[in-house]
Amino acid sequence: MRKQIVAGNWKMNKTFQEADELINSILEYIKKDENTAEVVICPPSLYLELASDQANDTTLMIGAQNMSCNGFGAFTGEISAPMLASMGIDYCILGHSERRKYFNESHEMLAGKVEMALKHGIAPIFCCGEQLPERESGNHFNVVKEQIEKALFHLPESDFSKIVLAYEPVWAIGTGVTATSGQAQEMHLYIRNLIKDKYGDDVAQETSILYGGSCNAKNARELFSNPDVDGGLIGGASLKAEEFIKIVRAFD
Ligand code: PEP
Numbered sequence: 709m710r711k712q713i714v715a716g717n718w719k720m721n722k723t724f725q726e727a728d729e730l731i732n733s734i735l736e737y738i739k740k741d742e743n744t745a746e747v748v749i750c751p752p753s754l755y756l757e758l759a760s761d762q763a764n765d766t767t768l769m770i771g772a773q774n775m776s777c778n779g780f781g782a783f784t785g786e787i788s789a790p791m792l793a794s795m796g797i798d799y800c801i802l803g804h805s806e807r808r809k810y811f812n813e814s815h816e817m818l819a820g821k822v823e824m825a826l827k828h829g830i831a832p833i834f835c836c837g838e839q840l841p842e843r844e845s846g847n848h849f850n851v852v853k854e855q856i857e858k859a860l861f862h863l864p865e866s867d868f869s870k871i872v873l874a875y876e877p878v879w880a881i882g883t884g885v886t887a888t889s890g891q892a893q894e895m896h897l898y899i900r901n902l903i904k905d906k907y908g909d910d911v912a913q914e915t916s917i918l919y920g921g922s923c924n925a926k927n928a929r930e931l932f933s934n935p936d937v938d939g940g941l942i943g944g945a946s947l948k949a950e951e952f953i954k955i956v957r958a959f960d
Contacts, residue, residue: 733949822871837876868906875896876919
């Protein structure tokens with residue numbers, strides 16, 4: 709059975725002290741109960757060591773928000789997959805719409821990042837999703853198809869099967885406007901069928917596809933009740949332990 713995952717994308721938020729408190733609070737909740745879903749937090753890279761140390765010997769998984777497509781070298785300000793791997797980091801968000809928009813990340817660059825992550829044992833949480841005009845013009849399926857095909861479909865099955873996908877309609881990210889349960893399920897099924905056509909039904913059935921975009925404690929249960937929605941990538945609502953844990957509990 710495929711994994712259900714709730715991953716928190718903290719983006720560029722929290723001071724060191726606040727990050728410390730948030731990780732501790734999340735761990736308090738996680739230690740109390742058995743969670744149905746795997747719980748991942750993706751703090752700013754500066755706090756990855758802190759998170760990784762605190763999460764040691766717990767079920768909490770740690771992810772980075774970005775990494776370079778290069779291994780080592782003269783790339784001032786960058787962090788690389790071998791660095792993340794050497795710190796025991798489990799996941800890396802790749803292809804987030806904010807990185808595509810503000811840092812001009814192309815399909816080709818993302819293909820390189822995905823390969824680099826996999827080579828070093830880091831599982832990509834690969835984001836895809838359309839902008840509002842693309843949905844309004846009925847082009848949303850083509851946009852998502854292109855993002856997935858160009859960055860991921862060159863991978864052999866053994867590599868593709870390590871990837872977690874996150875469908876994040878750009879118009880829903882940080883806006884308070886969530887995709888309807890029907891819109892989410894429709895796109896997730898479409899993505900699963902793309903995977904099925906390329907890698908076969910077994911791989912498609914095993915691939916976790918998360919929903920992201922203004923998911924919160926109020927709407928998570930309905931979104932996650934869809935057969936093809938395997939959890940969430942959570943931005944704003946992952947910044948408060950209580951709210952984030954309510955989302956994790958939406959599976960129970
Ligand atoms: C995100 O940025 O990945 C995200 C889903 O943000 P929010 O939950 O705040 O919409």
